[in-house]
Amino acid sequence: MEQFVSRKKLKTTQENDEKEEENKRKGEVVVNLGNESQVIYIPKLFCFHESSTYLEFLNTHIPWTRPTIRVFGRSLLQPRDTCYVASAGITELVYSGYKPKAHSWDDFPPLNEIREAVHKALPGSSFNSVLLNRYKGGNDYVGWHADDEKLYGPTPEIASVSFGCERDFLLKMKPDKTSKAASKTEGEASSKQMKKNAYSNQHSFKLKHGSLLVMKGYTQRDWLHSVPKRAKADTLRINLTFRRVL
Numbered sequence: 001m002e003q004f005v006s007r008k009k010l011k012t013t014q015e016n017d018e019k020e021e022e023n024k025r026k027g028e029v030v031v032n033l034g035n036e037s038q039v040i041y042i043p044k045l046f047c048f049h050e051s052s053t054y055l056e057f058l059n060t061h062i063p064w065t066r067p068t069i070r071v072f073g074r075s076l077l078q079p080r081d082t083c084y085v086a087s088a089g090i091t092e093l094v095y096s097g098y099k100p101k102a103h104s105w106d107d108f109p110p111l112n113e114i115r116e117a118v119h120k121a122l123p124g125s126s127f128n129s130v131l132l133n134r135y136k137g138g139n140d141y142v143g144w145h146a147d148d149e150k151l152y153g154p155t156p157e158i159a160s161v162s163f164g165c166e167r168d169f170l171l172k173m174k175p176d177k178t179s180k181a182a183s184k185t186e187g188e189a190s191s192k193q194m195k196k197n198a199y200s201n202q203h204s205f206k207l208k209h210g211s212l213l214v215m216k217g218y219t220q221r222d223w224l225h226s227v228p229k230r231a232k233a234d235t236l237r238i239n240l241t242f243r244r245v246l
């Protein structure tokens, strides 16, 4: 009898966990970008209260810096604050001529909690680094780029968690891919389904407080993304992009 009761309890907990996961994924949007590139958007991975607690923690406890980077041969102050956290022993990250210092996960337990929630939402994923960005207001931004550094391999899964001010996240096809994609789409457009899903060269998402956006497949090879300046988005936003260095 005792065994029966505890087993029943166990099942209930498991059922509750499944229900909780299901609730988190409510409103999930999957966008097939074509040519094996995909974006998944989950608006509410974290509830409002959890998200606000993480925003406050990250804002006050992360050692933010605003480095000088090189873009198109010119030095400029990166238009947002940044910090990098990574597992020991993995290949160092270098982007735009800048090599961020890798901080330890152990120094920021809430970051590990967020990473675990992302792992739960994306079965099979295992991220060993996170690049954090802090946008202090609407003048802070990230320009068009792809996270296509070699250390992530050809088809990285990049999981982006946002807290704070809602900002637009834009995707556009890389210029050299546009014509090829158009001819491919035309060729495939015979089926009704394809016509309905006719691929577009641009997409935009409003990244909400506590949301998760995932870029998968060949998105980094074929697409650029950005978070442009927005005069009206004048409050703090913190974004975390989880990546796996191979």
Ligand SMILES: O=C(O)CCC(=O)C(=O)O
Binding pocket: 131, 133, 142, 147, 160, 162, 169, 207, 225, 227, 239, 241
């Ligand atoms: O802030 C964002 O939503 C995007 C950040 C980003 O693209 C990056 O860190 O590579």
Ligand SMILES: [Fe+2]
Binding pocket: 145, 146, 147, 225, 241
């Ligand atoms: Fe990026």
